[in-house]
Amino acid sequence: MRWERLFDDLEAQLSAEERRERDSEVADRTRRERASVELGARFAAVVGATVRLRLVTGAQVEGELLDLGADWLLLRLVTGREAVVPVGGVVGVLGLGPRASDARTARRFALGYALRGLSRDRAHVALTDASGQVVTGTIDAVGADFLDLAEHALGEDRRAENVRGRHTVPFGAVVLVEAR
DSSP: OHHHHHHHHHHHHHHHHHHHHHHHHHHHHHHHHHHTOOHHHHHHTTTTSEEEEEETTSOEEEEEEEEEOSSEEEEEETTSOEEEEEGGGEEEEESOOSOOOOGGGSOSSOHHHHHHHHHHTTOEEEEEETTSOEEEEEEEEEOSSEEEEEEOOTTSOOOTTTOOEEEEEEGGGEEEEEEO
């Protein structure tokens, strides 16, 4: 009877050690998997959900995440307008779940391509730069790493007599482009 208790105790110790090793291995695998998850995959998992973005300017925007690309997000803001937000202008996010989705669900094109669509459509935009300044007008041209914006009042057509200035903005300084 004494031997049986000893063997039971040894068996329990061995089982406990195996359980600790298995738990440690699972934790290590989980950490490795999390380390490979990119932010874009987290955003891809919440397309259709509402997120709140804190921007480098200190402002916050909230809306439904409609789409995303390699370095940009498209939101339908609570105001009903749509806005392109470069990921580089985001300093915090509220509303991301813990899951990630295959990043290939994101559009493969970068910010410049999305801005070229606004330029092509001659959309009136309100562009916020990294300093917090907002310039309204029409995107005239989009280069490899910059855009040219003809400044005019929203609601006015982009005509020579309405243009108050032309701004060249590097992509790195673009924080928010709200289509009006």
